[in-house]
Amino acid sequence: MSAATIEPGSFRDPHSRVVEADGAVLRLLSSQGLRDWDALSASELFRRAVAEGKLVGTEVEPDGLASLPDALVDGAAAVLRHEVVPFVSYPYEWTFAMLKDAALLQLELLRGALDENLILKDSSPYNVQWRGAEPVFIDVGSFEALREGEPWVGYRQFCMLFLYPLLLQAYKGIPFQPWLRGRLDGIEPQACRDLMSFRDLFRSGVLSHVVLHARLERSQADSDRDVKRELGKAGFKKELIVANVNRLERLVRKLEWRPGASEWSDYGPRGHYTDADSGAKDEFVRRAAAERDWELVWDLGCNDGRFSRIVAEHARTVVAMDADAAVVDRLYRSLREDGQTSILPLFVDLVDPSPALGWRGAERRTLSDRGSPELTLCLALIHHVAISGNVPVRDFLEWLRSLETKLVIEFPTTDDPLVKRLLARKQEGTHPDYERGYFERCLGELFDVGSSEELSSGTRVLYVAQPKV
Amino acid sequence: MQALLAYLDPGSGSMLLQLLLGGAAAVGIGFKMTWRRMLRFLRLDKKQSDPEAPAA
Numbered sequence: 395m396s397a398a399t400i401e402p403g404s405f406r407d408p409h410s411r412v413v414e415a416d417g418a419v420l421r422l423l424s425s426q427g428l429r430d431w432d433a434l435s436a437s438e439l440f441r442r443a444v445a446e447g448k449l450v451g452t453e454v455e456p457d458g459l460a461s462l463p464d465a466l467v468d469g470a471a472a473v474l475r476h477e478v479v480p481f482v483s484y485p486y487e488w489t490f491a492m493l494k495d496a497a498l499l500q501l502e503l504l505r506g507a508l509d510e511n512l513i514l515k516d517s518s519p520y521n522v523q524w525r526g527a528e529p530v531f532i533d534v535g536s537f538e539a540l541r542e543g544e545p546w547v548g549y550r551q552f553c554m555l556f557l558y559p560l561l562l563q564a565y566k567g568i569p570f571q572p573w574l575r576g577r578l579d580g581i582e583p584q585a586c587r588d589l590m591s592f593r594d595l596f597r598s599g600v601l602s603h604v605v606l607h608a609r610l611e612r613s614q615a616d617s618d619r620d621v622k623r624e625l626g627k628a629g630f631k632k633e634l635i636v637a638n639v640n641r642l643e644r645l646v647r648k649l650e651w652r653p654g655a656s657e658w659s660d661y662g663p664r665g666h667y668t669d670a671d672s673g674a675k676d677e678f679v680r681r682a683a684a685e686r687d688w689e690l691v692w693d694l695g696c697n698d699g700r701f702s703r704i705v706a707e708h709a710r711t712v713v714a715m716d717a718d719a720a721v722v723d724r725l726y727r728s729l730r731e732d733g734q735t736s737i738l739p740l741f742v743d744l745v746d747p748s749p750a751l752g753w754r755g756a757e758r759r760t761l762s763d764r765g766s767p768e769l770t771l772c773l774a775l776i777h778h779v780a781i782s783g784n785v786p787v788r789d790f791l792e793w794l795r796s797l798e799t800k801l802v803i804e805f806p807t808t809d810d811p812l813v814k815r816l817l818a819r820k821q822e823g824t825h826p827d828y829e830r831g832y833f834e835r836c837l838g839e840l841f842d843v844g845s846s847e848e849l850s851s852g853t854r855v856l857y858v859a860q861p862k863v
Numbered sequence: 864m865q866a867l868l869a870y871l872d873p874g875s876g877s878m879l880l881q882l883l884l885g886g887a888a889a890v891g892i893g894f895k896m897t898w899r900r901m902l903r904f905l906r907l908d909k910k911q912s913d914p915e916a917p918a919a
Binding site: 407583 | 869870871872873874875876877878879880881882883884885886888889891892893895896899900
């Protein structure tokens with residue numbers, strides 16, 4: 395095997411490190427990690443969770459140690475091979491319903507593990523990825539044998555990365571994504587406490603998991619007490635963890651987010667199209683997508699996912715992105731209902747996309763570092779990026795060109811009612827580059843434009859383009 | 864005993880909270896823990912001389 399590298403985000407657990415080698419995802423286990431894997435792989439939980447798609451498919455790679463460079467496998471006792479997740483995403487790109495489903499999956503697996511005297515050593519949403527709109531737990535190395543008398547080590551992390559973000563959004567309407575993007579470890583108990591009002595103290599879970607949590611943490615901050623040892627000696631037992639997990643599951647299940655009218659949701663999914671335009675646009679996209687089968691498609695500004703669904707007929711994975719969390723949340727729930735497993739909806743603002751984060755800026759990668767699309771839809775988006783986001787038209791097209799992707803792009807002209815509305819908010823003359831002639835010139839310089847079609851309303855034009863070599 | 868330590872700090876406050884959240888099932892454990900702390904405080908704990916016990 396050539397080109398094997400340690401996944402930069404997997405250094406925290408010394409017993410289990412992820413290696414990428416020639417597109418394969420491998421896991422190096424220490425001897426302790428191997429013992430934990432043996433216990434997990436022999437369990438009924440493992441068989442069931444993999445069969446149900448809740449746990450990533452994993453098997454032992456028999457020649458793994460011999461095939462990897464010596465320096466990489468130093469100290470490793472075994473190598474596992476994982477099923478590859480189509481596109482890696484992070485919790486700050488998920489919506490409320492996605493984080494909630496990921497939390498419920500985490501709790502379900504934890505309870506299943508406890509039934510078989512196993513436990514999850516951490517509670518990080520970064521251990522959950524997606525097959526389309528189905529969450530899948532990927533960190534097989536998180537499972538370990540339950541140690542008698544020890545409390546749930548991952549409880550605090552569960553609060554910081556799952557529960558508090560969900561509470562903030564459900565109870566306060568505060569979007570959790572900027573908090574998770576701002577700090578990879580999540581929201582501290584005291585920070586969450588400080589965000590809660592008197593009224594919030596009476597809401598489910600706040601007094602116990604937030605207020606008391608913050609208070610106890612404060613009181614123990616400078617203490618040398620070995621609480622884990624004390625609890626063990628006093629007979630702390632598994633039943634207490636199970637009771638806490640069940641209580642958290644009931645709490646999380648009850649949490650709901652009801653978004654207010656967002657920029658998108660308040661004029662309906664397709665209110666700005668005539669039926670004729672809408673049908674012609676569907677057909678244009680369908681023709682472009684049907685040219686071949688695609689491994690990875692990006693639908694930028696996906697809105698209700700109408701075109702993602704059209705393209706998904708010819709694609710293994712469609713990443714559907716939109717800057718409106720309410721719209722993406724609705725799309726996620728509808729994809730879940732349909733059992734769609736090839737469209738991954740993500741909350742992404744292209745003007746402020748996910749940066750590289752964490753240790754050495756390498757733990758969490760930028761969007762384009764996680765896979766290049768072969769086909770990109772950019773429908774009804776450029777006016778938002780160029781006018782609302784102030785990104786120069788040419789700059790935006792150059793970025794699209796850098797993706798090395800076939801492009802289906804729509805240009806709403808300055809006569810389009812929505813474009814007029816966006817321009818009216820700006821000082822006259824602020825966007826001289828937002829003009830059809832200039833757009834077409836730039837597009838033609840960067841791409842070979844295959845076909846184009848003006849929709850019957852006359853204010854929207856569609857183009858199919860290939861990057862110029 | 865490296866292998867028995869978690870890579871994640873569980874947080875002392877978070878561990879105590881798990882006991883408090885345990886309700887009725889945790890009462891006995893909480894009582895036992897408090898009792899042991901009291902004995903230690905009063906220096907009546909037989910295991911004070913136990914070399915494995917923490918110094919505090």
